[in-house]
Amino acid sequence: MINLSKIKQHLPPGLEDDGVEFYVGGNDIKCLHNGSRYEWGSFPAWIIEKIELDMVANPEAMKALVAWDITDSEEMMRQYIVCRFGGFDGFSDITPGGEIAHTEYFDCGRRGSCSFEGKLCPSIKVGDEHLTKQEINIIRKIASGKHNKQIADELFIAEETVCSHNKNIQRKLAVPSKLGVIAWAVKRNIIE
Secondary structure (H helix, E strand, C coil): CCCHHHCCCCCCCCCCCCCEEEEEECCEEEEEECCEEEECCCCCHHHHHHHHHHHHCCHHHHHHHHHCCCCCHHHHHHHHHHHHHCCCCCCCCECCCCCECCCCCCCCCCCCCCCCCCCCCCCCEECCEECCHHHHHHHHHHHCCCCHHHHHHHHCCCHHHHHHHHHHHHHHHCCCCHHHHHHHHHHCCCCC
8 A cells, every 4th residue: 555644735724724715616705624615604603703803803994895885794794705815825814723814815806996905805915014006916917927028018117117126026025036926926826
């Protein structure tokens, strides 16, 4: 018999651990936790409580929901989860220790045109800093294989500005080159 214990795999959070990974699938919100898949309406009570506490701790997101004319508490929570945690990115949205992680980038289809961007959806924190909206746009273009000139033309900025953003991005991500930026972006599904 083959010894399978030597095989190393990166499994999604919640599949084999106590973490929670939310994702959108089939026009519904789902989550993985303790090896089970839950659909919206059947999430374990402690997960709902954890999200509710996070919502209360984020008044700017709550204001954005109300401004969006979402006032029903269940619909508010549903939209909050979609906007903040909707992507299946391979990182726990709630860690096995019960901490909420706000590092996810989920392209809901409204990125760049949503008036609530950055208020309801999280900005991405790396180390002690946050990536700006423009830096995220540039990361997506780098990850899709575009050169500085192409990026500058598409974003209507100078090529030197793209170079400056590249340096800031690499510093924030603590990577030495664009290859590191690409690896970081692909791992987090921040691609065009």
